[in-house]
Amino acid sequence: MPELPEVETVRRGLEKLFPKPVKIKAIRVGNKSLREEVKASNVKCLKGQRLRSFGRRAKYLLLETDDFMIISHLGMTGSWRIFEKSKARIHDHIFIHLDSGKSLVYNDPRRFGLFKVVQKEKWQDSPQFKNLGPEPFDRQNFKGKFLYEKSRGRKASIKAFLMDQKTVVGIGNIYASEVLFLSSVRPNCPVNSLSLKDFDRIVSSSRQVLRAAMSAGGTTIRDFRQAGGSKGAFSAQLLVYDRESENCYRCGNQILQAQIVGRSSYWCPQCQK
DNA sequence: CTAACTCCCTGATAGC
């Protein structure tokens, strides 16, 4: 569910709701494991800490406290919500009770998400942050030339390449299809056959799509919710994703759908070559 | 190293 725009939307929502540090009064975790087990003994150190800032790296949320960093990944169906009164819902797994009386609650039906607490200064040492590519809005490192050079001699499709977090972070299945539509490149095109010019377009389209999606508060197909509970409005602006057999907004041709390396992909056979 | 597959898990939906 959550790609960069969704994670960033949650981050901004939390920042807006907690502009000043808030103290953690208590933390409670459920007994079902997420991607990794969440032990009460590993999170009890958060009691008494103040939540100071909300960051993001790739699709990971970084909740900074006085001495620790909470690393949170939403998997496919994870969400952070703020409640005045904590009335547990099904699939609630983590409750962070704040001094203000509000509670931050993590809900995740499929439990593909991640929640771990590490020493603040060492958060980048976590294995999750090894081998990650550049951020899409890092103009120094994410550019056409970088993708061009990285792709030489490779056989993967451009869609697999773009979704690989070692190439660039934050792009998942929805936005990969959208980016490639804007770039006029078919998702199954082998990366080795693309030119520097193609990659320049792919880079600028990536930023364009991600920026627009963030402005709209992300994309809700089914589960995604902002921290305040609203859905993401970018669903209404999707050009190809989830539009199989519908007409291309640009040329009118039918949008095609196929599995590419195991994921549903959408494209216009007329606009994308 | 790369690339393709499989699995983790629950819920929604389509088809019979």
Added chain:
DNA sequence: TGCTATCAGGGAGTTA
């Protein structure tokens, strides 16, 4: 109505 099969926005582990 009720059953079964398939699919879903991610990522890690295995295999060749």
